[in-house]
Structure formats: C-alpha cells, structure tokens
Amino acid sequence: MVSGGTSKDLSPKQMDALREAGNIGAGNASIALSQMVGKKVGLSVPRASLLPLASVTGLAGGPEVPVAGIYMRIKGDCPGSILLLLEREGALSLADLMITPGMSDDDDMAVRRSALEETGSILSGAYLNSLGELTGLFFKPSVPGFAMDMAGAILEHVLVDVAEFEDYVLVVETDFKISGKLIHGHLVLFPDLGALGAILERLGVPFE
Amino acid sequence: MSDVESVGVAELKGSDDSRVLAxxxxxxxxxxxxxxxxxxxxxxxxxxxxxxRGTDSEEIPGKFADIAVSRLVEKLVQLGARRTGLRCKIAGGSKMFDIPGNNQWAANSPHTHIGARNVEGIKRELERLRIPLVGEDIGGNYGRSIKFDTSTGEVEVKSIYHGISSI
Incomplete structure (x- = not known):
C-alpha cells in the first residue's frame, strides 16, 4: 500500500521529467562546487527510481560503507529531503581542499566538519535554486545536519522523514567526481511522495 | 557464523535451520x-x-514496533518455537543527526527522538506479550551492524567507532 495512491503509478514520462529536472539541478550544483574548489567536476547522468524501503540504505554502495552525510530537510511548496553523501576518505580530502593550509592541524575534525556542512549547503542550495527556477516552486532547505558513519544509518534517518506513510521512496540521484582527486560524491533528492503532484504539474507531466 | 541472510529496513525474517540473520x-x-x-x-x-497509525501492510511486516513484535512471535511459533520459551535482544535506536530547530527531535515534531521512541515501543510490546528482554545495545549517535545466530541467540554488534561486542 502506498498512501496517496499515486506514487506507484509514475509513468516513464514522469520519471524522465524528474530525471531531467535532476540533471539541471545537478549541473548547477557542479558549477558551484567547481568554483568552490577550483577544479573540474564530472557528473553522471542522473537516475530517478522508486525504491522499496529496504533498498534505500544500499544507495551509497552498501549500508556499511563509511561516509560523510550532509542532510537537509526541504520546506516550501514541495517538501522533501536532500542528502549529500561522500565516501569518507574523499570527504576528508574535499574538506582539506577548502581549508586554508595552516588554519588547522590534521586532527581538527570540527573545522573539516564545518567545511563539509558548507559544501553540502552550497551544493544543495544551487540544486534547489535551479529546480525552483525551472518549476516556479519555492524550495527552502533547513540548516545542514552532519554525520560521519555507516551509510545505512544515515539513510535510515532520511527514510523516517520521507517514508513514514510510504512503502516506497522516490530518489533522484547524481554521482560526481572532482577531477584529479579521489573524491566521489552522491547527491540525492527525496521528494515527499505526498507533495509530488505539485512538481510534476509544473514539469508538464501531471497525474492524470 | 555462515550462511548470513540480510534483513533490511522494515523486513522480518525467521529461521528454523540455524541461519545467521543480519x-x-x-x-x-x-x-x-x-x-x-x-x-x-x-x-x-x-x-x-x-x-x-493504520498504515501497516503485509508487504513490510517489520516496519512498525506496535505490529512487528507480535508478528515476529507468530512467525517463530509457526516455525516451532515455544511461545513461553521466547527471549529477545535489541540493538540500534540511535540519533544520527542533530539539526538545530529543524529535525526529528524538535519538540513539536511528530518524529521527536525516533530512535528512543522505537526502543520504547518495542519494550512496551515485549512487556505486554511477557517476553523477557535479555540483552540490549541501544542509543548513542552512531550506526551499528548486527549478526544474530538463530541457533544460539548470540548477537554480535559492530560499529565504526566502538568496534565489535556481543550481547
């Protein structure tokens, strides 16, 4: 059973529209990231999929993979969640790219943490801005939450927010890579299924 | 421990052939x-x-504390367990994020401290069904993985920050 009764009926056309929206959002986010670190950023073709709860915790390569997660709830016209996942070693390298040398020693996790929160905030902001421009809808992200731990534990938290009344979760994912560095990231948008009608209508593919 | 079978979010599985569930x-x-x-x-x-809250379904038998615990009892009895011989151990229920003013633990959120409320809900059901809770590894702000040997009842708990222990 899926509450709202619509999410399971998403047509291929609607999934394409969501993927394209994700593409535009991620494109904008990658420009922001590239400016931040002064390096080229490569992007994968985004994927949009409807997943059962038990599959969601495997999104970042497996539930036990150590990652940094930067998480924001989205309020406004189309509520949902947005999560930036970075493989742990890559996350630390990315933080170091952003920290002025000499500003902190290697053990200073607090400085790295705030650099990563900032990264998540800027990427998600850029992503949601272009989604807002595309749809004319208002997306307001919360302040970021941060955790460095098993990917599954982080994704469970998101599930509680987006799937209290759902058995399925809609995810729009993009992978990115910073050139010349072993930094791989994963940006995932989780629209609340109950609010999906609004965004699909603006994308020109409303529920019949 | 061999032949490990994974139990994902909201799933529920039983074994009468000494499998390890994880x-x-x-x-x-x-x-x-x-x-x-x-x-x-x-x-x-x-x-x-x-x-x-009325949103339970057979497809996802383990999602909710108020239903999963009694479903687990039924399942085990079907597999040949003695209703009065059952014991229970629990692990998890942590708080992974703390987002100021906008999180599952904000005072006005329906999600207020969801990990702790999951633990409470499970304990309430265990008490109601008179099943002894003989071990727990709960709370904190970190993730855990567990492996449960159904033939011995041993539960191995692993985390990135606190290593491996057994309950």
Missing amino acids: SYGLGSCVAVAMYDPLRKVGGLAHVMLPES
Whole structure:
C-alpha cells in the first residue's frame, strides 16, 4: 500500500521529467562546487527510481560503507529531503581542499566538519535554486545536519522523514567526481511522495 | 557464523535451520532479535517507526514496533518455537543527526527522538506479550551492524567507532 495512491503509478514520462529536472539541478550544483574548489567536476547522468524501503540504505554502495552525510530537510511548496553523501576518505580530502593550509592541524575534525556542512549547503542550495527556477516552486532547505558513519544509518534517518506513510521512496540521484582527486560524491533528492503532484504539474507531466 | 541472510529496513525474517540473520547500518531503526534457545528457532525484525497509525501492510511486516513484535512471535511459533520459551535482544535506536530547530527531535515534531521512541515501543510490546528482554545495545549517535545466530541467540554488534561486542 502506498498512501496517496499515486506514487506507484509514475509513468516513464514522469520519471524522465524528474530525471531531467535532476540533471539541471545537478549541473548547477557542479558549477558551484567547481568554483568552490577550483577544479573540474564530472557528473553522471542522473537516475530517478522508486525504491522499496529496504533498498534505500544500499544507495551509497552498501549500508556499511563509511561516509560523510550532509542532510537537509526541504520546506516550501514541495517538501522533501536532500542528502549529500561522500565516501569518507574523499570527504576528508574535499574538506582539506577548502581549508586554508595552516588554519588547522590534521586532527581538527570540527573545522573539516564545518567545511563539509558548507559544501553540502552550497551544493544543495544551487540544486534547489535551479529546480525552483525551472518549476516556479519555492524550495527552502533547513540548516545542514552532519554525520560521519555507516551509510545505512544515515539513510535510515532520511527514510523516517520521507517514508513514514510510504512503502516506497522516490530518489533522484547524481554521482560526481572532482577531477584529479579521489573524491566521489552522491547527491540525492527525496521528494515527499505526498507533495509530488505539485512538481510534476509544473514539469508538464501531471497525474492524470 | 555462515550462511548470513540480510534483513533490511522494515523486513522480518525467521529461521528454523540455524541461519545467521543480519541487519547492516542500523541508525534510528532497531533490530529485534527473538529466539527460543531450546528449539533453536529465531527471527529478526528491522523496526523503523514506533506506531503504525493504520498504515501497516503485509508487504513490510517489520516496519512498525506496535505490529512487528507480535508478528515476529507468530512467525517463530509457526516455525516451532515455544511461545513461553521466547527471549529477545535489541540493538540500534540511535540519533544520527542533530539539526538545530529543524529535525526529528524538535519538540513539536511528530518524529521527536525516533530512535528512543522505537526502543520504547518495542519494550512496551515485549512487556505486554511477557517476553523477557535479555540483552540490549541501544542509543548513542552512531550506526551499528548486527549478526544474530538463530541457533544460539548470540548477537554480535559492530560499529565504526566502538568496534565489535556481543550481547
């Protein structure tokens, strides 16, 4: 059973529209990231999929993979969640790219943490801005939450927010890579299924 | 421990053939490991939320504490466990994020401290069904993985920050 009764009926056309929206959002986010670190950023073709709860915790390569997660709830016209996942070693390298040398020693996790929160905030902001421009809808992200731990534990938290009344979760994912560095990231948008009608209508593919 | 079978979010599985059941990367969810040590029957539920509020479904038998615990009992009895010989261990129920003014633990949120409420919901059900809770590894702000040997009742708990222990 899926509450709202619509999410399971998403047509291929609607999934394409969501993927394209994700593409535009991620494109904008990658420009922001590239400016931040002064390096080229490569992007994968985004994927949009409807997943059962038990599959969601495997999104970042497996539930036990150590990652940094930067998480924001989205309020406004189309509520949902947005999560930036970075493989742990890559996350630390990315933080170091952003920290002025000499500003902190290697053990200073607090400085790295705030650099990563900032990264998540800027990427998600850029992503949601272009989604807002595309749809004319208002997306307001919360302040970021941060955790460095098993990917599954982080994704469970998101599930509680987006799937209290759902058995399925809609995810729009993009992978990115910073050139010349072993930094791989994963940006995932989780629209609340109950609010999906609004965004699909603006994308020109409303529920019949 | 061999022949490990994974029990994902909201799933529930039982075993009468000495299998090892596992839940990986538990955050606010709670793994409920129940067994009859004499009959060597055990089962695991990966509970995500405390209350079903009428949204329960057979497809996702382990999602809600208020339904998963009694479903687990039924399952084990079907597999040959003694209703009065059941014991239980739980692990998980942590708090992974703390987002100021905008999180699952904000005072006005329906999600207020969901990990702790999952644990409470499970304990309430265990008490109601008179099943002894003989071990727990809960709370904190870190993720856990568990492996549950259904033939012995042993639960191995692993985390990135606190290593491996056994309950």
